[in-house]
Amino acid sequence: MDTSLHYNIRPARAEDYKQVAPLIVQAMEDLACTFANTNSPEKAVPLFEYFFQQPANQYSFEHTLVYAEENIIMGSITCYNGALLPKYRVPFMAYIADKYNVTDLKIEDETIPGEVYIDTVSVSPNHQGKGIGKKLLAAAIQKAKFEGHEKIGLLVDFKNPNAKKLYLALGFKSVGKKQLGSNVYEHLQRPL
Numbered sequence: 001m002d003t004s005l006h007y008n009i010r011p012a013r014a015e016d017y018k019q020v021a022p023l024i025v026q027a028m029e030d031l032a033c034t035f036a037n038t039n040s041p042e043k044a045v046p047l048f049e050y051f052f053q054q055p056a057n058q059y060s061f062e063h064t065l066v067y068a069e070e071n072i073i074m075g076s077i078t079c080y081n082g083a084l085l086p087k088y089r090v091p092f093m094a095y096i097a098d099k100y101n102v103t104d105l106k107i108e109d110e111t112i113p114g115e116v117y118i119d120t121v122s123v124s125p126n127h128q129g130k131g132i133g134k135k136l137l138a139a140a141i142q143k144a145k146f147e148g149h150e151k152i153g154l155l156v157d158f159k160n161p162n163a164k165k166l167y168l169a170l171g172f173k174s175v176g177k178k179q180l181g182s183n184v185y186e187h188l189q190r191p192l
Contacts (some may be wrong), residue, residue, distance in 0.1 A: 009139045012064035012076065014053045019073035020066060021048040024059060027120035029157070034181040035092075037100040047100070051092060058088040058119055065139050067123075067132045075123035077136040079144070082111030082153070108178045110155050115189060116144040118154035137170060145192045153189035155180070164188070 012020060025032040025044050036044035051059040059078060067075040080088065086109070096102040111117030118140055123132045144152045155178055156164045164186065172188035179185075 008069055009065055009067050009135060012052075012061040012066045014061045016061060016064075016066060016073060017049045017052045020061070020064060020076045021045050021052050023073070023076045023122035023124065024048045024052065024078065024120050026125075027122035030183060031181050034105070035096050035100070035102060037096075037102050047096070051095075054091070056088065057091050058085065059092070060088075063119070065136060065143070067136055073124075074127040074130075075121075075132040075136050077118060077121040077140050079116055079118040079140045079152070081149070082115040082117040083113035085109055085111050085117065105181055107180055110178050110180060110185075110187070111153060114149075114151065116140070116147075116149045116152040116192075118152065121154070134166065134170070137166075141170075141190075141192065149192055151189055151191050153187060155185035155187055157183065157185055 022045055025041050025048055029041070032044040032048065033039055033041060036047045038044055048059055051057050052061055052064070054060055055062055058080065063080040064076055064078045066073045110119075118137075121133060121136055123136075141152055153175070154167065154172070156167060167188050171190040173190065174186055175189045176187045177184050178187050
């Protein structure tokens with residue numbers, strides 16, 4: 001993908017895991033803790049460090065773009081073809097059942113075939129308010145268009161009106177609700 005229009009954005013590499021996994025956990029909040037069977041976001045980080053380094057799963061470096069300045073990653077966005085979610089989810093769910101004893105979760109498919117799904121987007125707290133999230137979203141939209149997709153979507157927590165405001169300003173519209181774990185999220189989508 002050509003990210004030249006988005007200065008400082010590049011495809012993630014497996015070795016970025018130490019900087020990106022905390023961003024994934026920050027984006028997922030309570031859900032990351034649910035997956036790692038903990039109340040501590042810090043204790044969920046190793047789970048996402050592991051999966052970020054692996055291919056063919058929903059949290060893989062293969063699906064992630066990062067915003068970096070001088071090797072400091074300030075933000076990340078992970079997105080993939082929604083039709084592949086069932087395949088990408090299998091190794092993750094098996095792993096958390098085996099390693100974290102997490103079973104019987106109510107997890108709806110958060111995306112649908114025909115949609116590029118933005119699984120996580122996150123900016124480091126020290127770098128928020130600088131437009132990094134907006135640049136990452138623009139890069140993901142550009143990538144999805146380049147790949148020939150027709151729509152892109154994401155979930156937003158009902159308790160995060162600021163994020164929803166940003167997504168609506170970028171042309172996303174509500175298309176429903178999805179339950180992940182014990183929380184319900186709003187499904188937003190926009191045409192490409």
